[in-house]
Amino acid sequence: MPFLPPAFFQRPAAEVARDLIGVTLLIDGVGGLVVETEAYDHEDPASHSFGGPTRRNASMFGPPGRAYVYRSYGLHWCLNFVCGEAPLGSAVLVRALEPRVGLEVMRQRRGMTDPSLLCRGPGRLCQALGVTGALDGQPLDRPPFSWSPRPAAVPVVTGSRIGITRGVETPWRFGMAGSAFLSRRFK
Secondary structure, eight states, X not given: OOSSOGGGXXXXXXXXXXXXXXXXXXXXXXEEEEEEEEEEOTTOTTSTTTTOOOTTTGGGGSOSSBEEEEEETTTEEEEEEEESSTTSOEEEEEXXXXXXXXXXXXXXXXXXXXXXXXXXXHHHHHHHHTOOGGGTTOBTTSXXXXXXXXXXXXXXXXXXXXXXXXXXXXXXXXXXXXXXXXXXXXX
């Protein structure tokens, strides 16, 4: 049985984002340690759900514990996990992983060998894990998703989210302190 049941995601996005740091995420047996996340909720002007439901963000308004996958600037897929109580529209963006399982598959998908660059940033992460829009709305408690608990408490740092122009002051970016796999260092 997966480590993270749907109830794990039935909490505020910021709590879920923090608690995902150090958890191992695999998609079809490929993945690693979650080292960076960002939280978004319906009252957040930076959130896709802020203006209400649309065709693009419909998964954010579904039940917690599902994937919300979208294209960023029409180029890169981004993987999010729906949180909170439906139909609020909260989610956690997975920004970076420390690759640990399926390195050869990730290297092939990314066309590079440097493990520090395989999953650094949401677009790279999705390419390395083979995430596409086909996963949008899929439940996180069954294949292709699988989870392992963090082996022990991990030090978590917080800071400003990246790549947004509204809600910048909200400190809802979370990362594993000292990780070499973060998309960007924390100040």
